[in-house]
Amino acid sequence: MEWKYVIPGIPDNFFERDEEIPMTKEEIRALALSKLRIRKGDMILDIGCGTGSVTVEASLLVGSTGKVYGVDKEEKAINLTRRNAEKFGVLNNIVLIKGEAPEILFTINEKFDRIFIGGGSEKIKEIISASWEIIKKGGRVVIDAILLETVNNAISAMENIGFMNLEITEVIIAKGMKTKVGTAMMTRNPIFIISGEKQ
Numbered sequence: 001m002e003w004k005y006v007i008p009g010i011p012d013n014f015f016e017r018d019e020e021i022p023m024t025k026e027e028i029r030a031l032a033l034s035k036l037r038i039r040k041g042d043m044i045l046d047i048g049c050g051t052g053s054v055t056v057e058a059s060l061l062v063g064s065t066g067k068v069y070g071v072d073k074e075e076k077a078i079n080l081t082r083r084n085a086e087k088f089g090v091l092n093n094i095v096l097i098k099g100e101a102p103e104i105l106f107t108i109n110e111k112f113d114r115i116f117i118g119g120g121s122e123k124i125k126e127i128i129s130a131s132w133e134i135i136k137k138g139g140r141v142v143i144d145a146i147l148l149e150t151v152n153n154a155i156s157a158m159e160n161i162g163f164m165n166l167e168i169t170e171v172i173i174a175k176g177m178k179t180k181v182g183t184a185m186m187t188r189n190p191i192f193i194i195s196g197e198k199q
């Protein structure tokens with residue numbers, strides 16, 4: 001398999017999957033990556049790397065001068081992300097760490113330009129607070145959330161901590177599905193994409 005495009009939103013079926021491990025779907029991934037505003041050479045942290053689709057796409061965007069750290073509390077997710085990184089030829093650009101956020105974040109001796117939070121909703125306040133400590137000035141944090149409680153907790157934590165330019169976008173994706181009589185649009189869960197900057 002060869003992936004030669006640089007536009008975010010690699011088709012979902014290009015990734016190796018495991019039914020127990022979630023993945024950020026391609027349309028949501030494309031939007032989340034655009035909100036991250038990744039530059040060549042950036043240091044990126046992906047908290048809750050899951051299947052590795054965000055880690056892989058981010059590493060294609062930062063190029064060989066950047067690096068992506070993927071963290072997940074599940075060994076299976078780390079292994080799946082590694083296999084997907086190998087598949088896309090970006091393993092050299094990626095550092096994978098098994099551990100639970102926020103605690104594991106304090107063991108990483110790096111500062112980041114961009115942080116994506118795709119997991120850890122039950123500890124979102126603590127993860128945002130830890131992210132503030134390890135993000136560079138001018139850096140951006142982007143959060144994908146499904147639950148209203150996560151959105152509420154994330155927004156209030158970001159405001160209290162001092163993140164600026166907060167933005168929240170609700171995205172509802174409907175995909176066409178062939179039926180006997182025509183094409184029906186099947187709606188997926190609404191997803192909230194929250195972003196903010198450390199200035």
Ligand SMILES: C[S@@+](CC[C@H](N)C(=O)[O-])C[C@H]1O[C@@H](n2cnc3c(N)ncnc32)[C@H](O)[C@@H]1O
Pocket residue numbers: 021022023024047048049050051052053054055071072073074077099100101102118119120121123
């Ligand atoms: C929705 S999935 C992320 C999908 C991923 N963005 C992708 O593109 O494949 C959420 C992931 O976060 C991980 N997770 C949840 N809470 C976590 C925590 N506190 N620390 C680290 N990982 C966590 C889960 O194990 C799961 O793999």
